[in-house]
Amino acid sequence: MPLARKVGTGAAFYAAVVVLVLFAAFPFYWMLITTFKTDGDLYNLKSIPYWFNAPPTFEHLKYLFEDTLFVQWLSNSFLIGLYVVVITLVVSLPAGYSLARMPGRSAETLGIGIFLTYLVPPTLLFLPLSRVVSILGVQDSLWSLVVVYPTFTIPFCTWLLMGFFKAVPREIEEAAIVDGCTVMGAFVKTVLPLSLPAILTVVIFSFTLTLQEFVYALTFISSSDEKPVTLGVATELIRGDIFYWGELMGGALIASVPVAIAYNLFLDRFISGITGGAVK
Amino acid sequence: MSAIAQSPRPTWSHFFLDRSEVVGPLFIAPAILYVVVLVGLPFLLALYYSVSAYNIFNTSYAFVGLKNFRDVLESEIFRRTLVNTFVFTIGAQIIGLLLGKIGAMLLMQEFPGRRIARALVVLPWAVPVSLATLAWLWMFDSLYSVINWTLVALGLIDAANRPQWLGQEDLAMIAVTVVHAWRLFPFGVVIFLAGFTSVPKDVLDAATIDGAGFWRRNYQIILPIILPIILIALIFGTVFTFTDLSVVYLLTKGGPINSTQVLGTLGFQVGILSGDVAHGAAICLFLFPFLLIGVIVLLRALRRREI
Numbered sequence: 001m002p003l004a005r006k007v008g009t010g011a012a013f014y015a016a017v018v019v020l021v022l023f024a025a026f027p028f029y030w031m032l033i034t035t036f037k038t039d040g041d042l043y044n045l046k047s048i049p050y051w052f053n054a055p056p057t058f059e060h061l062k063y064l065f066e067d068t069l070f071v072q073w074l075s076n077s078f079l080i081g082l083y084v085v086v087i088t089l090v091v092s093l094p095a096g097y098s099l100a101r102m103p104g105r106s107a108e109t110l111g112i113g114i115f116l117t118y119l120v121p122p123t124l125l126f127l128p129l130s131r132v133v134s135i136l137g138v139q140d141s142l143w144s145l146v147v148v149y150p151t152f153t154i155p156f157c158t159w160l161l162m163g164f165f166k167a168v169p170r171e172i173e174e175a176a177i178v179d180g181c182t183v184m185g186a187f188v189k190t191v192l193p194l195s196l197p198a199i200l201t202v203v204i205f206s207f208t209l210t211l212q213e214f215v216y217a218l219t220f221i222s223s224s225d226e227k228p229v230t231l232g233v234a235t236e237l238i239r240g241d242i243f244y245w246g247e248l249m250g251g252a253l254i255a256s257v258p259v260a261i262a263y264n265l266f267l268d269r270f271i272s273g274i275t276g277g278a279v280k
Numbered sequence: 281m282s283a284i285a286q287s288p289r290p291t292w293s294h295f296f297l298d299r300s301e302v303v304g305p306l307f308i309a310p311a312i313l314y315v316v317v318l319v320g321l322p323f324l325l326a327l328y329y330s331v332s333a334y335n336i337f338n339t340s341y342a343f344v345g346l347k348n349f350r351d352v353l354e355s356e357i358f359r360r361t362l363v364n365t366f367v368f369t370i371g372a373q374i375i376g377l378l379l380g381k382i383g384a385m386l387l388m389q390e391f392p393g394r395r396i397a398r399a400l401v402v403l404p405w406a407v408p409v410s411l412a413t414l415a416w417l418w419m420f421d422s423l424y425s426v427i428n429w430t431l432v433a434l435g436l437i438d439a440a441n442r443p444q445w446l447g448q449e450d451l452a453m454i455a456v457t458v459v460h461a462w463r464l465f466p467f468g469v470v471i472f473l474a475g476f477t478s479v480p481k482d483v484l485d486a487a488t489i490d491g492a493g494f495w496r497r498n499y500q501i502i503l504p505i506i507l508p509i510i511l512i513a514l515i516f517g518t519v520f521t522f523t524d525l526s527v528v529y530l531l532t533k534g535g536p537i538n539s540t541q542v543l544g545t546l547g548f549q550v551g552i553l554s555g556d557v558a559h560g561a562a563i564c565l566f567l568f569p570f571l572l573i574g575v576i577v578l579l580r581a582l583r584r585r586e587i
Contacts, residue, residue, distance in 0.1 A: 014391075017391070021401060028403055030415050091310045095310065123524075124564050127329060127551045127564065147318070151318045155311075184303060233411060234411070234414060243418075248418070251411075
């Protein structure tokens with residue numbers, strides 16, 4: 001479809017691209033500009049809001065870092081992500097491999113079964129899981145999220161890894177086994193090193209999935225200093241009817257940027273994983 | 281060559297880990313265990329909650345049959361919530377699919393800046409939903425809304441009666457639906473892009489030579505080929521919208537006067553904030569039949585793809 005065939009259609013084409021990009025990205029531009037605007041500039045209906053009418057300020061970021069628990073929330077999120085990634089790898093790597101090598105249709109059924117649990121939404125589980133979390137004695141602590149988040153990272157990553165492992169030729173492990181490795185040894189010594197890109201993908205995705213989660217965090221955690229950054233920014237910077245917009249947008253921006261970059265870098269792998277390799 | 285490499289001295293662990301019929305189940309057991317304990321059992325607990333009298337004041341787990349479901353169905357708010365949930369879900373899917381298809385058709389072309397355009401378009405989906413929603417909350421602000429400022433500046437609305445995007449019942453519903461579609465459409469773009477590139481070029485060329493125009497190529501050749509993966513994406517989108525809580529919770533908390541209440545937010549309000557766990561569970565379980573239908577369709581699509 002040579003849409004950009006003529007100059008006229010070319011202009012229309014670019015106009016459409018610009019509108020689409022604006023719709024997608026304007027809220028992020030809005031975050032950026034709000035973060036650096038002075039309060040006087042933010043809350044002024046007379047001036048044009050799209051640009052700075054007063055010199056930019058670091059006031060909001062300063063407040064965010066010095067007078068709120070923002071740094072604590074960031075480190076909470078990082079810790080949660082780290083632990084969840086470790087749990088996910090330890091559980092999903094062998095599971096994905098096992099599914100990739102299991103003979104027959106049962107593997108496929110089992111794989112789809114595990115994948116489907118990814119579709120069981122937090123909305124269905126937050127009530128019973130908040131009970132489970134209190135039985136485990138981790139309520140109102142970031143450990144509750146470390147325990148619960150693997151319920152969606154494990155199914156998702158097992159599925160991704162299964163697809164990747166299927167692409168590793170069996171002959172390589174068989175050669176290792178002939179040379180005296182155990183099945184386990186062949187997996188650790190030959191398959192894992194070959195799968196480093198896949199493992200990296202899984203690390204990035206389980207990390208970003210934990211950063212994106214909101215419902216469980218909202219349900220389980222009420223202490224300010226245990227909150228992950230998504231929850232902290234969304235709940236602690238709004239006091240009653242007072243919104244600290246500069247700080248809110250600054251916090252949202254800072255927490256978003258790394259996730260956005262990681263996602264963009266790994267997007268193609270993610271897509272081929274989610275469509276199960278249906279699309280090359 | 282008759283000599284076979286001499287196998288190392290067998291040890292117990294060697295013997296054990298050498299058998300794929302042992303290693304296979306051993307490898308997958310932790311994953312299954314995790315899912316059973318933290319998804320399966322909690323789900324059963326949710327089922328039991330919904331037929332019990334459990335709440336934070338009465339922790340007796342007494343069995344009350346379908347009373348909770350009857351109570352819920354009799355409530356005006358719940359019926360409104362159910363309608364809202366469908367409007368929200370279907371509306372967001374339609375907008376998301378349309379924008380997804382248009383976006384993919386645009387981004388498929390080669391043009392300078394294409395990579396940057398794609399990266400920017402993917403943002404709404406990549407960024408944590410709660411944080412992105414905060415930006416919209418600010419854009420919908422009752423006084424300092426940039427959307428209203430622009431509309432006033434363009435002379436489209438009167439400054440004296442600016443729309444309250446999150447404060448008027450109809451507008452609030454439109455606002456939450458659009459924000460969710462905004463969050464979802466990059467996923468559509470990416471899926472459509474993947475689909476388009478999977479259509480063999482020679483098939484398209486052959487069709488063009490045979491005289492198929494733009495629409496015919498689109499609907500009789502491309503669409504059937506990419507349908508399975510569009511279906512998968514659509515089911516993902518539907519499930520995530522149907523069960524969404526964060527967008528609505530952050531933008532309106534279900535208000536004004538429950539006009540944007542969806543199953544997720546109502547379940548949260550009743551089950552967690554009011555502590556009426558039994559009724560909250562009953563509300564959330566209304567999601568289940570629809571999820572089940574989604575899953576069955578998905579399974580069919582996956583099976584067809586494998587063959």
